[in-house]
Amino acid sequence: MNDRENQRIKAVLFDMDDTLIDWSGLQGDMTAVETEHMQNVYRYLAAAEYTLPPFDEFWNLFRSTLIQAWTEAKKEWAMISFAQVMQDFLLACGLDEPQLDIDAVLRAYNWHTVPGVAPFADTLPVLEQLKNSGYKIGLITNAIQPMWMRDVELRAYGILDYLDVRLTSGDVGFMKPHPFIYWHALELLDVQPEEAIFVGDRPANDIAGANDAGITSVLMSPPHLERQLDGVRPNFTISKLEELLPILAQLEGEL
Numbered sequence: 458m459n460d461r462e463n464q465r466i467k468a469v470l471f472d473m474d475d476t477l478i479d480w481s482g483l484q485g486d487m488t489a490v491e492t493e494h495m496q497n498v499y500r501y502l503a504a505a506e507y508t509l510p511p512f513d514e515f516w517n518l519f520r521s522t523l524i525q526a527w528t529e530a531k532k533e534w535a536m537i538s539f540a541q542v543m544q545d546f547l548l549a550c551g552l553d554e555p556q557l558d559i560d561a562v563l564r565a566y567n568w569h570t571v572p573g574v575a576p577f578a579d580t581l582p583v584l585e586q587l588k589n590s591g592y593k594i595g596l597i598t599n600a601i602q603p604m605w606m607r608d609v610e611l612r613a614y615g616i617l618d619y620l621d622v623r624l625t626s627g628d629v630g631f632m633k634p635h636p637f638i639y640w641h642a643l644e645l646l647d648v649q650p651e652e653a654i655f656v657g658d659r660p661a662n663d664i665a666g667a668n669d670a671g672i673t674s675v676l677m678s679p680p681h682l683e684r685q686l687d688g689v690r691p692n693f694t695i696s697k698l699e700e701l702l703p704i705l706a707q708l709e710g711e712l
């Protein structure tokens with residue numbers, strides 16, 4: 458592995474969904490996916506002999522708890538954890554708090570890869586090339602789940618071992634575009650903002666946040682997405698990850 462000691466850019470950070478992972482082939486819809494996982498939770502609790510409302514009621518109460526949590530979190534770009542949402546929801550269902558093992562409930566939820574979703578064709582080759590060039594590689598995702606749940610997907614897609622740092626907003630307590638989550642990743646990677654670039658597909662979250670944090674921003678704009686910039690200005694725009702490599706070469710030339 459090359460040493461980047463005397464190079465300007467030392468770390469490349471990525472968003473996860475629609476940046477490293479291509480959601481354009483999603484089969485079915487996310488409501489069906491979430492229903493399946495909540496059926497797992499329902500079966501787990503029923504087997505533990507909790508008294509539960511009918512599944513439709515259970516599911517609707519979970520949805521409304523989740524939507525309310527997101528709405529509240531977005532006001533300040535703070536974040537609450539999936540464990541907290543699940544606990545609030547189960548208490549609202551009338552379950553007894555002292556007996557609840559939320560980690561066991563999250564394991565029973567059994568999050569896994571979603572049919573039709575896969576890395577982009579160039580994701581693994583680009584990560585391999587970055588790693589071989591000595592870049593540190595990070596991931597920051599706005600996800601309510603703890604990282605161990607999203608690791609299930611990263612492991613299945615062969616991405617996990619490339620990552621030196623990976624953060625979900627659910628674990629950190631802030632979500633993009635709040636600069637704290639970027640600075641936290643940089644601190645863990647031991648690099649300065651001007652030594653990093655951030656690649657993401659959402660202008661209002663990924664790009665605005667990277668700009669505010671002082672990181673060179675790259676908008677990932679694959680053909681299946683049409684995101685509005687709404688005044689947000691990325692430093693670079695790409696439609697494929699492999700376009701990053703000449704951008705990095707250009708940035709080194711500006712040293």
Ligand SMILES: [Mg+2]
Nearest residue numbers: 472474475658
């Ligand atoms: Mg994304």
